[in-house]
Amino acid sequence: MAQTTRIARLNITDAADLAACVNTAFAHEHTDVDRTQTERLLALQAHHVAGAFGTDGLNGFCDSFETRSGSTSRWEIDLLGVVPSARGRRLARMLVHDSVTEAKHRGLSVARALVRHDNYAAQAVFSALHFSKSDLRALWVAEPHSPRTHAADVKAICISVTTLTYAGIWIEDPQNAAALELARGLSQDSTHVIGAVLPAESDAGRWAERAGYQRVDLYHWWTLSI
Numbered sequence: 001m002a003q004t005t006r007i008a009r010l011n012i013t014d015a016a017d018l019a020a021c022v023n024t025a026f027a028h029e030h031t032d033v034d035r036t037q038t039e040r041l042l043a044l045q046a047h048h049v050a051g052a053f054g055t056d057g058l059n060g061f062c063d064s065f066e067t068r069s070g071s072t073s074r075w076e077i078d079l080l081g082v083v084p085s086a087r088g089r090r091l092a093r094m095l096v097h098d099s100v101t102e103a104k105h106r107g108l109s110v111a112r113a114l115v116r117h118d119n120y121a122a123q124a125v126f127s128a129l130h131f132s133k134s135d136l137r138a139l140w141v142a143e144p145h146s147p148r149t150h151a152a153d154v155k156a157i158c159i160s161v162t163t164l165t166y167a168g169i170w171i172e173d174p175q176n177a178a179a180l181e182l183a184r185g186l187s188q189d190s191t192h193v194i195g196a197v198l199p200a201e202s203d204a205g206r207w208a209e210r211a212g213y214q215r216v217d218l219y220h221w222w223t224l225s226i
């Protein structure tokens, strides 16, 4: 019999179910989120965390939030997951549709998601909802570190983020190597992640490598004008 699905915004009482759902959906990445983390995230009003409920409970989730870059605001569809037993029933599509609807209510005009280049199921979801795919980007990450440079002309946009799986800083549009180096000094918290999404083949990638960042993988931005 076909299961009915209800998409609803999650609240603090869903914290334990959300942690279990994240860990099941991302078991292949050995993700280990605990209830304290999901409680902390669900308390953040800036986030819209929605769940897909079936008769057997929470089967999927999507966390989204707004970021600003200069005068531009974007809706970040940050983490989307469906448990393996419920995949292929368009739950992800419903969750992304719900997220875009929330972005519209908040008056935002751009939504985007970063999807790994070989994640064909996620790509099918964003493509079906008319998102456009960017060229290839590389994700670079580093841990906080006291900077060795004090250059005066450091330019980059630094965005402090809390997500379901980590907290840290996103660096956008670094204009020189020193920007990536200095960004690592913006947090003193050793659990934080400093991340930069850079054009796949670029000087910025070489700067990131020199500044001690590790390349994670190749991705595309999927963007929708709303």
Ligand SMILES: CC(C)(COP(=O)(O)OP(=O)(O)OC[C@H]1O[C@@H](n2cnc3c(N)ncnc32)[C@H](O)[C@@H]1OP(=O)(O)O)[C@@H](O)C(=O)NCCC(=O)NCCS
Pocket: 025, 026, 080, 081, 082, 083, 086, 087, 088, 089, 090, 091, 092, 093, 094, 113, 114, 115, 116, 119, 120, 121, 122, 124, 125, 128
């Ligand atoms: C990606 C994910 C959220 C999709 O969830 P889902 O509820 O199964 O997605 P939907 O049913 O809405 O849509 C999946 C689409 O991908 C298609 N698909 C699945 N595997 C595919 C593959 N290997 N190649 C091409 N298309 C594929 C399905 O046919 C479906 O398209 P259709 O509805 O047009 O037939 C789920 O697979 C998941 O949680 N994966 C692990 C976590 C993850 O990768 N999250 C996304 C990070 S951006």
